[in-house]
Structure formats: structure tokens, C-alpha cells
Amino acid sequence: MSFPVDVVVMAAGKGTRMKSQLPKVLHRLGGRALAQHVIDTAARLSARSVVVITGHGAEQVEAGLQAPAGGTELKYVRQAPQLGNGHAVQEAAPALPDDGVTLVLSGDVPLTRPETLQALLDLCAGERMALLTLDMPDPSGYGRIVRAADGSVQAIVEHKDASAALRAITEIYSGIMAVPTRLLKGWLARLDNQNAQGEYYLTDVVKFAVADGLGVQAHRITDAVQVAGVNSPLQLAELERAHQRRVAEALMEQGVRLADPARLDVRGELVCGQDVEIDINGVFDGRVVLGDGVRIGANCVIANAVIEAGAVIHPFTHIDGEKLGVSVGPGSLIGPFARLRPGAQLGAEVHIGNFVEVKNSSLAAGAKANHLAYLGDATVGERVNYGAGSITANYDGANKHRTVIGADVHVGSNCVLVAPVTIGAGGTVGGGSTITKDTPPGSLAVARGKQVTVPNWQRPAKKKP
Numbered sequence: 468m469s470f471p472v473d474v475v476v477m478a479a480g481k482g483t484r485m486k487s488q489l490p491k492v493l494h495r496l497g498g499r500a501l502a503q504h505v506i507d508t509a510a511r512l513s514a515r516s517v518v519v520i521t522g523h524g525a526e527q528v529e530a531g532l533q534a535p536a537g538g539t540e541l542k543y544v545r546q547a548p549q550l551g552n553g554h555a556v557q558e559a560a561p562a563l564p565d566d567g568v569t570l571v572l573s574g575d576v577p578l579t580r581p582e583t584l585q586a587l588l589d590l591c592a593g594e595r596m597a598l599l600t601l602d603m604p605d606p607s608g609y610g611r612i613v614r615a616a617d618g619s620v621q622a623i624v625e626h627k628d629a630s631a632a633l634r635a636i637t638e639i640y641s642g643i644m645a646v647p648t649r650l651l652k653g654w655l656a657r658l659d660n661q662n663a664q665g666e667y668y669l670t671d672v673v674k675f676a677v678a679d680g681l682g683v684q685a686h687r688i689t690d691a692v693q694v695a696g697v698n699s700p701l702q703l704a705e706l707e708r709a710h711q712r713r714v715a716e717a718l719m720e721q722g723v724r725l726a727d728p729a730r731l732d733v734r735g736e737l738v739c740g741q742d743v744e745i746d747i748n749g750v751f752d753g754r755v756v757l758g759d760g761v762r763i764g765a766n767c768v769i770a771n772a773v774i775e776a777g778a779v780i781h782p783f784t785h786i787d788g789e790k791l792g793v794s795v796g797p798g799s800l801i802g803p804f805a806r807l808r809p810g811a812q813l814g815a816e817v818h819i820g821n822f823v824e825v826k827n828s829s830l831a832a833g834a835k836a837n838h839l840a841y842l843g844d845a846t847v848g849e850r851v852n853y854g855a856g857s858i859t860a861n862y863d864g865a866n867k868h869r870t871v872i873g874a875d876v877h878v879g880s881n882c883v884l885v886a887p888v889t890i891g892a893g894g895t896v897g898g899g900s901t902i903t904k905d906t907p908p909g910s911l912a913v914a915r916g917k918q919v920t921v922p923n924w925q926r927p928a929k930k931k932p
Contacts, residue, residue: 470593471567473648474509475559478502478574479522479546484699490524492574493531494703497710498734498752501697503532504577509570510535511581512588518562519574520555522546551666552642553658556651565649568593571669573642575697578710583693584643587686591645595682596673598623599643601694602687609639610670612685620683623670627663638687640670641694650681726765740776753788764802772807775815781805796832814849828859831874843867845884848874848892856881857896873908 482491492502499507502519509517517539521528525545534541544559556571563569568591570584583599591597598620600612610623611633623640624633654672662668676683688694692709695702708729714737715728723743725731730747737751740759749763752770757763761774764782771788774780774795781802786793791809795801798816805819810827813819817830820837828845836842838855844867845859857878859870870884873892878884883901890896891908906912 471515471564472512472570472588472645473563473567474512474514474517474570474572475556475563476502476505476509476517476519476572476574477552477555477642478519478528479525479549479555480575481523482575482698485697485703486700490528490531491697492528493524494697495734496577496697496703496707497714500531501577502528502574505572505574505579506532506541507535508579508581508584509572510537510539512570512584513537514539514570515564515567516540516542516562518542518544518559520544520546520559522549522555551660551664551668553655553667553669553671556669557655557658557667560652560655563648563652565652567648568645569648569651570645571643573696576642576694577697578695578706578713579643579693580690583686583688587643587645590684590686591647593647595647595684596650596676597645598673598683598685599641599694600638600685600687601641601691602637602689603639603691604637606634606637606639611636612638612640614638620673620685621677622674625662625664625668625670638685642696643694644669646672646676650676650679735770746782758797767802775799786811791827844886845870845872847872848876850874851876851878853878854880854882854898857883859884859886861886 478492480491485491493500496504506517521543529543542562544562546555546558587597587599608626610625611629612620613622613624615621654675657675658667658671660667673683695706697703697706711732714733715725715731718739719725722741723739726746732750734752736754738756740757742760743757745763746765748766750768754771755769756773758774758776760777762779764780766782767780767784769786772786772793775797777797778795778799784802784805786807789809793807793811795813796815796817799813801819804821806824808826811825812829814830814832816833818835818837819825822839823836824841826843828842830847831849833850834847836853840853840855841858843859844861851872860883861867868886870886871889873890875893876890878896879898881899882896885903888902889905891906891910893909894906895911896902897913900912900914902912902914
């Protein structure tokens with residue numbers, strides 16, 4: 468492509484049928500705002516800039532969107548008052564350099580494929596107007612494409628202004644066009660609002676282009692999802708399923724085995740190695756990386772985590788790394804009904820069983836907490852066995868403190884380790900104990916009743932297997 472592309476994103480509408488205080492273009496699809504999908508698609512076209520036209524909830528919209536990766540500049544232009552889509556592009560015109568092509572997109576049409584837009588730009592070729600069109604069985608509400616006898620595009624007539632004969636046309640304008648910017652600016656200056664809605668229609672630039680002898684081309688597609696907008700919660704839900712189906716198909720093409728592609732939700736980025744298996748009703752949020760041979764059980768929710776090769780996440784496990792992230796080492800077994808919270812860092816072949824919660828803690832290779840336990844703000848050594856019902860009491864009401872459990876320690880059932888405290892390597896904490904003081908390596912620590920620490924005795928060295 469020998470010409471620069473500047474993208475205009477229409478994002479000023481209120482979206483009253485959404486029945487929400489949130490601006491329409493900020494409603495989420497696959498974990499991202501509708502308009503963010505459009506911006507990110509523009510970046511995949513190597514667009515020079517993206518100009519987002521805001522209006523209703525402008526401050527929210529501008530705060531809720533992010534510049535895309537890859538160097539594409541993000542700009543905002545506010546439309547006030549809102550006098551139609553032609554007026555919106557008039558407001559954006561000063562931000563568009565004359566040497567490029569303007570690609571007009573809608574902020575509530577999130578699933579247009581980059582390759583479709585590239586084909587549209589190729590048809591434009593920096594010299595002519597190119598429209599994205601679609602045949603629809605029921606074109607009600609859409610602008611109709613009016614063609615001459617030779618098939619060339621002559622005009623777009625909005626539904627409210629169309630005669631009965633024109634309303635019978637099934638080819639509609641998608642709202643997406645590519646136009647040489649220097650020509651677009653001249654046509655924008657000629658717009659008027661002499662129509663049924665009293666608005667400035669962007670579609671009127673088509674008749675100006677025809678009158679000036681410029682060819683108007685149409686790239687007609689058959690995939691309605693690519694031009695589907697969101698005007699109601701029902702439409703949003705329908706597009707969500709379409710989006711998730713696309714994601715599922717892409718994963719399966721990579722070799723991921725999905726038990727049911729209709730029961731998968733990826734609300735961010737899911738990166739999978741080879742031989743990954745995902746059972747039904749998996750929800751993946753943020754950035755999740757699954758290594759080779761990972762198996763995800765049914766009904767798991769995983770966010771912002773790295774699951775290394777060969778690990779198994781049993782059903783109904785909840786992993787949420789938030790900003791700190793979660794990492795699960797190779798060969799580890801997690802769940803069922805386990806919870807890993809931010810900062811959980813698990814080494815190789817760690818076992819976290821049912822109703823065990825881990826937060827801001829590291830567990831070295833081979834450590835196990837198999838039942839009904841809590842590990843918070845803890846450093847756990849290799850091969851530790853952490854008993855059922857045991858907890859680290861890491862919060863004193865004002866500050867959080869750390870618990871250190873040395874390698875090969877055995878913590879019995881129903882123990883409370885009151886941080887800050889260190890359990891020496893190779894030691895044992897007797898069941899039902901409340902430990903408030905550090906214990907030396909290899910010792911037996913038993914503390915009950917009034918939390919009096921019983922003197923420790925040296926245990927014989929463990930035989931290596």
C-alpha cells in the first residue's frame with residue numbers, strides 16, 4: 468500500500484436502546500470495549516492515525532480507550548452538537564492530512580476483519596471512493612446502494628428517504644468507506660441537511676463523487692457479522708457469541724482441543740502451546756498462557772496467569788492473577804475447587820487441592836497443600852506437606868507479615884502459623900498447633916491452649932528415598 472491511511476471512528480452516539488449510563492462504544496465484547504476492537508483493527512492495517520469522534524459521554528470514552536500498539540497515533544475530536552455522521556466527519560477533517568486515504572469506521576461495529584478492510588483500501592487505491600456493502604434479506608433501516616445500468620454505484624439513499632422501489636433494494640451500505648482525503652474534504656463542504664432527519668449525511672458524498680466523474684466502487688461481502696452494529700443488549704450478546712466462535716475456531720486451527728467450542732469465553736488473550744485440552748465452560752480473562760500439554764477442566768475461570776507445560780487444572784478452579792500475576796509450574800496439579808490469587812507462584816509438581824487458597828505466596832517444587840487450607844504471604848520450601856485446615860495468619864489488622872516454611876517441613880492439620888514466623892527446614896508442626904515463634908530446623912513444634920511453645924526436640928534425619 469503506497470499511501471498513508473488515517474482512520475476515523477464514529478463514537479459519538481448515545482445508544483439509548485442499550486438502557487445503560489455507559490456510552491455504547493464502551494460496552495465490552497471479548498473483554499475489550501467495542502471501540503477498542505475497531506482501534507486495534509486499524510492498527511493491524513498499519514494506519515498512520517486513528518481519529519475517534521466522541522460526543523455522548525466524551526470524557527468516559529476518551530478515558531476508556533487506549534492507543535494501539537505499533538505506533539498508530541490516537542486522536543480525539545468532539546462533536547457537539549451532534550448533527551449527523553456527515554457533520555461528525557466535518558469535525559474530524561482538520562485532523563486528517565491531505566496526502567492520505569480516510570477510512571471511515573463505526574465504533575459499535577467491532578468484528579470487521581482486517582483483510583476485508585485491506586481489500587477495500589486496495590479497491591480505493593488512493594484514487595477513488597470505495598464502499599463496503601452487503602446483501603441483506605431484510606435491509607430495513609439501512610442506506611440502499613443505487614447502481615446504474617452498468618453496475619456502477621450512483622448513490623446511497625437512506626431508508627427514511629427511500630421510495631418503495633428503492634426500499635426493495637437488498638444491497639446496503641455498511642457505514643464503512645475509504646476515500647482520498649483531499650477529495651473528501653471538498654465534498655464534506657458541500658453537505659446540507661435537506662432530508663427527512665434534518666441531518667448532514669456522510670452518504671451524500673457519493674453523489675458528489677459521481678457528479679465530479681470519480682469512480683465509486685463497492686466491495687460486496689456476504690458475512691453479515693462483519694458489519695453488524697450494537698444497539699441493544701440482545702445484539703451485544705449475539706456478537707459476543709460470534710466473536711467467541713471466531714476465537715474458538717482460531718484456537719482449534721492451532722491444534723487446541725476444545726470439548727465444545729460453543730462453551731468457551733476468551734475475554735482477553737489466550738496463548739496456547741501444543742496438545743492443550745480445554746473442557747467446557749472455561750473463562751479466560753486478561754492474558755493467559757497455557758504451555759504444552761496443559762489440561763483445563765470444566766468450569767474453570769483463569770485470568771492473568773501462566774500455566775506451564777504438563778500442568779492440570781481440575782474442574783471449578785478459580786485463578787486470578789490481577790496485576791501481580793499467577794504462575795503454575797510444570798506438572799503441577801491444581802484443584803478441583805482451588806483458588807489462586809494474585810502473586811501465587813508455584814514451582815514444578817506442586818499440588819493445590821480442593822478448597823485451598825493461595826495468595827501472594829511461593830511454593831517450591833513438590834510442595835503440597837491438598838485440602839481446606841490457606842497460604843497467604845508465605846514462602847514455602849520444597850516438598851513441604853501442608854495439612855488440612857491449616858492457615859497462615861498473615862494480617863494483624865494493620866500490616867501483613869510473611870511466613871517462611873523451610874524445605875521438607877510437615878505441617879499437621881488445623882494449625883495456625885502466626886506471622887512473622889519461620890518454620891525451620893525438616894521440622895514438624897503438630898496438628899492443632901498455633902505457632903507464634905520461629906522453630907529451629909528439624910524440630911517438632913507443638914503449641915496449644917494458651918499458645919505456649921513446647922520445647923522442641925531434634926528429630927532424626929529423614930531417610931532419602
